[in-house]
Amino acid sequence: MSGDARPPLPPSTEESARLKVQAAEDAWNSRDPERVALAYTEDSQWRNRDRFLTGRAEIRAFLADKWRRELDYRLRKELWSYAGNRISVRFVYEWCDAGDGQWWRSHGNEQWEFDERGLMRRREASINDVAIARAERELF
Template identity: 85%
Template sequence: MTDIPAVRPPLPPFTEESARAKVQAAEDAWNSRDPERVALAYTEDSVWRNRDRFLTGRAEIRAFLADKWARELDYRLRKELWAFTGNRISVRFEYEWHDAGGQWFRSHGNEQWEFADDGLMRRREASINDVPIAPGDRRIA
């Protein structure tokens, strides 16, 4: 397991610039499709709601992500800052992926993030909807 930095900048309270940097860092990490790398951005006891799933802790997050990217093939994500205040950031996002049968999907959603003082995310609330798309309708390469 990779060592976790004691501090993960940018740190709250967020400015527009630091909130945008945090969102871009999250997009870059998720696009790596590396569950270990992504899980390190969360506190050891981080609490998630992802659609209808409720997770607690980095180990559950890591396992969830490994399963996700085993099913959601060729996953590509785009995140956009929606709002920020203090130690919270809200984003809208969409990502595209296909299943093992070759059906492509675009998943739309929003997330609310809450950060600890050290810059690790301690809470994530995600609402997501999936729409089947034709391969020619993809927007994210």
């Protein structure tokens, strides 16, 4: 799959950027590390909070571990801006900690950079977590 295109291709229009954001939201909500990892180049560079990852294998392993710890994960993404081969999004997701049952709402921003085939070659994510009560969940 690494040689295949992942439309829509850059440069982004508002419509194509919104399609990329929706596709990412749908994939992440599947909680399928393999499906999500296929959107990235083989050598994709990630910063996720304080973690730095390189390549699909590390991304896949990171996501598998994430969704073992973050139960009932539900995400919403919103297009923030776009230009050329870059898209910025803001997002919120909710999840329950597998260890202690605490519910969390995580807010963040991502900057994405795509190659000519529409695969993401760089992802920078800044994320903040807020503890919430189960009754405060909004995304379910």
